[in-house]
Amino acid sequence: MRRFLRENSLGLTFFGLFLVVLVGQAFAGHAQFNQEQVAEGLEPISIGRYVTSASFGVDVSENWQSEYLQFFLYIFLTVWLVQKGSPESKPLLDAGRESDKDQKVGEHAGPDAPKWAQAPGFRRAVFSNSLGLVMGGIFLASWLAQSIAGVAAFNEQQLSKLEDTVSWGRYLGEPDFWNRTLQNWQSELLAVASMAVLSIYLRQRGSPESKPVGSAHTATGVEG
Structure with a gap:
């Protein structure tokens, strides 16, 4: 244990x-x-x-969807985009999906590799993108949950003020839905950008999210 x-x-x-x-x-x-x-x-x-209640449900789900959006975008965008000097970036010359040899798939897979990394065709393609796909799926599910709980909470407020309720489709165009959504998105995107840039110049000894303390500021894709 x-x-x-x-x-x-x-x-x-x-x-x-x-x-x-x-x-x-x-x-x-x-x-x-x-x-x-x-x-x-x-x-x-x-x-x-x-x-x-819908009030608690929408408060929880609106935060979940923004977190998983952050991971989804980070996972996919860092395949192609780089940031010089950041440990959060891959080396500058490695942008892209990389070769089968680099990724250790197919004939380059080791004996302890996952079976789907060794499999041909569809299974390998799915496994090769499984992390991003699952993160994206959780994001969409959480966003859907936010919209469903959000319209219920919104309509409760409408009824308490003796005003008309709205349908789920109409709620998706309401300022309440987009205010809840965008206030979370902007904070998550700022956090990722800050981490990518600040880690160029700042260090945290012993953390894999930081470069080794003595690494040059220009060292890219190096983790402690």
């Missing part, structure tokens, strides 16, 4: 932190929701009802 925890400590730590923060968001969101309920002369609701 100790070995398992050590060898999987990064993933387990982040999943644990995720659960802690999600629970914290649920309680904080519940408190804020009930404050608004009381201010409007309505009855507060239980924590159980809140975490199954």
